[in-house]
Amino acid sequence: MAYSIHENIKQASTMPADFYLDSEVFTRSAESIFARSWHFIGQSAEYPATLNAFPHTLYPGFLEEPILLTRTPEGMRCLSNVCTHRGNLLMADAGKHRQIVCGYHGRRFSLEGQMTHMPEFGEVEDFPAACDHLAQYPLENWNGFYFTSPQPAFPFSEIAEVLDHKVGFLPWEEFRFDATRSRDYLVKAHWALYCDNYLEGFHIPFVHPDLNALLDFGSYYTELYPYLNLQVGLADGATEVFELPRDHEDYGKQVAAYYFWIFPNQMWNVYPWGLSVNVLQPLGPARTKVSFLSYVWDESKLAESAGADLDKVEREDEAVVEAVQRGLRSRHYTRGRYSPTREQGVHHFHRLLSQFLD
Ligand code: FES
Ligand SMILES: [Fe+2]
Known part of the structure; x- marks a missing residue:
């Protein structure tokens, strides 16, 4: 079955529900999506x-x-x-x-x-x-x-160049894996539903009231690149922000976090204290293991940083994603529409999914 997503977000409908439910499509995506990405x-x-x-x-x-x-x-x-x-x-x-x-x-x-x-x-x-x-x-x-990558469909430079450009200034050689801040979660939902949720800050005021108090949701924005996208979280004043170099394109902005999503299943959340990588391991159409891997370089910035209370935010995301997984089974839901101002990242992901599945 083909899943086509209109390139114009204002005309597009979201990924059909059966993509997230069908076990044959799930199995096929290992070859067509995961084998061909980094x-x-x-x-x-x-x-x-x-x-x-x-x-x-x-x-x-x-x-x-x-x-x-x-x-x-x-x-x-x-x-x-x-x-x-x-x-x-x-x-x-x-x-x-x-x-x-x-x-x-x-x-x-x-x-x-x-x-x-x-x-x-x-x-x-x-x-x-x-x-x-x-x-x-x-x-x-x-x-x-x-x-x-087993059989990459695109060069790694597509990823590296964006990371270099945005966060290459950080002292990456000082980042150290921190097992105490790393853990796995089991989510009763399709891996792509977890991505969909990650790819928009639209839900933050509704699902994460505490996080919303730290981030200036109104000035949260998304940048799209061919095989990854980036959400930039701006801070209100009390939160730690990056000390950006003068020649950085975001210099002057109060950036609290860069949330990179790398096609198809990885998130690189870069905070002033370090990096939280989330890797999604598909276990079944409605079962996903989410691994949180933390790499810290500046402990002193942890307390006031947007990524400090990861566990609470994660539980809130899991609950809503699992509710969507159940909702998709309804006889009265097939697909929805996108917000052109708040769901560009979700649309971008669905376009890539349909391209790789064909
Ligand atoms: S399988 Fe025979 S030598 Fe490896
Ligand atoms: Fe969330």
Whole structure:
């Protein structure tokens, strides 16, 4: 089924309800959306220098792509974690190895992914061929934050350039993962409904009265880029704001937070104290794991910052998103319309969804 969203927000209708309910569309979106976009896989400090091989599965049970990060003399690589012989998973745990050895029949690979040895294959013709080496995935490093993609439909520079431009001035090398401020939530809703809600500040006065007191909702605005968008939260005076450099395009504005949404399922909330990344892991059409990962660089700014009370805001968002998931099942609801002044981000997301699903 095709989902078309009119390019003119004033004429457009929202994503039809069955997109969020249909399990076949849900399954298809792993390939058509998630396999073709970029995914954050941790900060360099989360890959200890004492080890050199780090297995990881992208979206277990959904995309289910087994990857292996290796540290080589030329830098980090992102390889397939699947043996090219009969498909065994190569590594289960992070470790330090001189080579990668398959535990099934002993095929060996270098940390660069080259097949170096295979027992009992002396008589095999045309061996090894290119496909006997481990597949490589693109690995991008944005200021120490790693991203990869199985089959990217657009270059990573589409993301990096916007982040550089807006928040490149922050001391990213000082950002440290803070486990005490990181947690997972299980939401009984489709992952895209969670995005829809994130992508508009329209609901803030209704759903988040406390947050609304900190942010100047009237001057909250959205900027659209091809594969991400940005909501800028302006402060009223009592809240911590960024000390923007003089040559920054927002210099002079009281910016309390930059809320980046990166297609399709990541949010990068940048505050004066640091970064809160939200990654959505689709578990089912009405089940999503939301991981909050906090990276702090200036503890002193935490108390007065817009992102300090994340837990309360999150609970309020979950409740409304779960109510929408139930509402969509109604025989009397199919789709709605967009506010041209407050829902540009939602419209942008739905346009991208329909483009990637076709
Ligand atoms: S599956 Fe790896 S050596 Fe056979
Ligand atoms: Fe919200």
